[in-house]
Amino acid sequence: MEVIIMKTAEKAEKLAARIIADALIEKPNLTLGLATGATMENLYHKLADMNKKGKLDFSLYKTFNLDEYVGLPAKDRNSYRYYMNYHLFDRINIDKRNTHLENGMAEDLDFECAEYERLMEEAGGVDLQLLGIGLSGHIGFNEPTSSFSSRTRVVNLTPVTMAQNGPYFDPKKGEKMPNRALTMGVGTVLDAKKLLMLVTGERKANIIAAALEGPMTSMISGSAIQLHPDCTVIVDEAAGAKLKLKEYYRSAFKNDPKWAKYQKI
Ligand code: F6R
Secondary structure (H helix, E strand, O other): OEEEEEOOHHHHHHHHHHHHHHHHHHOOOOEEEEOOOHHHHHHHHHHHHHHHOOOOOOOOOEEEEOEEEOOOOOOOOOOHHHHHHHHOHHHOOOOHHHEEOOOOOOOOHHHHHHHHHHHHHHOOOOOEEEEOOOOOOOOOOOOOOOOOOOOOEEEEOOHHHHHHHHHHOOHHHOOOOOOEEEEOOHHHHHOOOEEEEEEOOHHHHHHHHHHHHOOOEOOEHHHHHHHOOOEEEEEEOOHHHHOOOHHHHHHHHHHOHHHHHHOOO
């Protein structure tokens, strides 16, 4: 695992966008695993800008998102399908038939999850999986006690996650946050060929330090990324504030030739 500390959230997002863009250019039929949430918004807008400027062509890529709420249709402004269309897919030249999210409206949710796993396998697996981390330590919606070998399934959301995402739902408009979701499992995430985690903001400082430098535990599903052989974590100074090995991470980023082209960000 490699940890990169950038000065600001803006620089962290820019670096993540550059790494993703370089991976997309290197493999024109790459399968990209995507995440939602506030952390990813600017990153997606940056990728969309590159597309607009003709630097990135999305026509051949397939995407698979980590998760979706149970019971929200695609047109609901709080669904993750809506988020992805709004922040990325409607801004780029991707074929929407190549974009996948679990269907939280499916009649048979277990079948939907099994089918999602099958589709990923059929696509040759995820090449690059983008991850955030929740305040509960979740990746995707893998809440504490999720098995490290879990697959795509229906999960119940914890009070911490209900409190984290609850404010997006406006009760005055009759909106209510679902307390269940479909999510790729921890095992599904670990099957991706590469992981790229982006974490910004002071409120994530404790959980990301525990996930990266603490013991691996199903109580923090984000700690499972320690098992992955090709994993890069980008944090801003605020999120990285509680990391113990900060100086080591800084010198590794500065001195490793593979990061040379990203030094100017
Ligand atoms: C969402 C997802 C979640 C988020 C996490 C952080 O698809 O995978 O694990 O990455 O909840 O969310 P934000 O970025 O809103 O803090």
